[in-house]
Amino acid sequence: MNAALAHVAPAASGKATDEAANPVTLSIDGCDVTVERGASVLAACTAAGVDTPTICWAPNLTAANACRLCVVELEGSRTLVPACSRPAEADMRICTDSERVRHSRRMVLEFLGSANDLSQAPEIAAWSQHYGADPSRYPSALANQSCADAATTAPAPEDATDNGHELGPRRVEEPVRVQDDLYIRAYDRCVLCYKCVEACGDDAQHTFAIAVAGRGFDARIRTEYDTELPQSACVYCGNCVAVCPTGALQFRTEFDLRAAGEWRPDEQTVTTTVCSYCGVGCNLELHVQDERIVKVTSPADHSVTSGHLCIKGRFGWQYVHAPALDLSAAPSTDR
Template sequence: MSPVTTETAVTLRVDDRDVTVPEGSTILDACNAAGVETPVICYGPTLTPVNVCRVCVVELDGSRTLVPSCSRPATDDMVVHTDSERVRHSRKMVLEFLATGVDLSQADELGRWSEHYGADPDRYGSDVAQMDEPVRVQDNLYIRDYDKCVLCYRCVEACGDDAQHTYAISVAGRGFGARISTEYDTTLPDSACVYCGNCVAVCPTNALQFKTEYDLRQADDWRPDDQTVTQTVCSYCGVGCNLELHVQDNRIVKCTSPDDHDVTRGNLCIKGRFGWTYV
């Protein structure tokens, strides 16, 4: 007879509400369990937290500084405040700083949170540094728009240990010159990229986007409200990857995969992600 195992739990207080979560959970997990929505940029449900954006910070009793909820382990008797003046001010400034130097016009979630916190990047004036680089279109699969990149590292994590293990991209440069780059800044077709598109899937700002989407946006014909999403199974092999086909005007315009699917966890290969033009 197999021994009975009991999962250890911890109980903490989130915004005046006691929450119990499994041991090993983060403060963000506890916030989600309490029904408290938290802004995130560098965090993804299928990725390892890298603690670079600091927009998910919360106030913790006994802590001198605000702590990142996405990576701080939850422990018994913690007292967490997610909506204090200090937290709101910090999150607002992070969003403002990002928006002064980066184009967030296609980052819908960040736009929603910026409105929520009343972020006003224009108050810093117009004389601020901008990336101001042309969009890199090097193939017919996806494009890179550095003007929209917030250096959240999500694409690096997806290309590396968390999913693909290709390690085709990393952070190059320092300070304001830092950017996500291939080895020696070579073109994508000449790099180690295998075109799985998992970096595109996790990008929160559309700095990486399908070439089909980019072309429709350039033609002012990208209409997500008119699109339907149909879930199906990839037809190329027997693994069983789930696909979400985004259809506009009776044509597939891009393909994604659900994060909560046991097989894919949001990840696909080049055939599943981009090989749908035969339909």
């Protein structure tokens, strides 16, 4: 059985049954692939063994269709199409590695790298290397000039400014927001992938505590009226932190360890257990470093959680490291 069909859960409705019973066959890079009707082009690429770069897609979230990194070339289509949200159709002919596709992906990665700190996004760094993305190639002297001007105007000096702003690609520069002991927000790393918004909304928590505010380059993920987290609608489930691909949302423990130069993920062990707070049966992945829990996640493919937890499962593990009882301070039992 095709891999894309084998992992599909049992149909929950007559419509789903019809879709599963009527798969579609399409061509991915010259190879025929069969997937169930309604599956995405991305699922078809995966079934064909094609590793497709994504930022805004996750298996436990609705495709946000925001990053445009997964675009592929569809025969007969005027534009490149996003693989994560485009349904697979019979007789499609898809090319995933044409020069047009590579150029588009390289440009997306360069734009993100020119504006954001991606130093804590290893997957994006790997894709950038794969496609030869070089954000530094944008010459600062030619920024804010038209192509015609650039062809005739001598490069501006390195300290040139335009209305008080340095020429060149703008970068997101905001101080890290540390408002509690659970997680931090670093907007200079945020690439507006919308994953956190989806996790806070219909896909998981249904809290709707965050959304996109602002326009253009000034767009940010904000709470209502940019209220500080403790006063906002946030319930501290941490599901937004779990899906963030760049470290823009980060566990406070990880943030503090990184600041101290003590964050060592290669030395961490991950132990799967069951949350002890209630009877739902959520699976927890305990990330342990130096015999201490440093963060908690949950498997995205777990049938109970789908990777999402509540505040107790995500952050309520401190009792494991309760200080040892000092018996010398205990009251005497002598009579």
